Amino acid sequence: MTETKVSAGTGETSADVREWRQLLARHADLSCALDRELQNHGLGMSEYEVLERLAELPEQSAKVQTIAKSVHLSQSALSRVIGRLETAGLVAREMCPEDRRAITVRLTDEGLIRQTEARPTQRRVLAERLHSPLTKTCEL
Secondary structure, three states: OOOOOOOOOOOOOOHHHHHHHHHHHHHHHHHHHHHHHHHHHOOOHHHHHHHHHHHHOOOOEEEHHHHHHHHOOOHHHHHHHHHHHHHOOOEEEEEOOOOOOOEEEEEOHHHHHHHHHHHHHHHHHHHHHOOOOOOOOOOO
16 A cells, blocks of 8 residues: 655645636636626526526426536435426426436426526626636625
């Protein structure tokens, strides 16, 4: 077995670690800004992402497992998001016709309207923050 040496307190941070931390900070900043701005449409960032992914599909529906992979949420987190969207009348859950064990989520007309109205807000926040210098000004 090979020993791994760890040097604590050297004050050195590798370029990879610095880049990783920058990526995390950028993600946190964008997530915060998107959540704040999308509140004007009654949505959070995750809710908007689910609506947009469904709106992009020809049938405007998909299995929960498929959505989970595309929005990078765990099955349980996605289930909570879908529950909120369903309560708001923006999506409907249905039995999958091909596999009765699976659930399909379908975008409702109201969901498509809400996503369409929120899209310019989401795109504006991305345009303003994605490539601009990172500032820690986002607070909910």
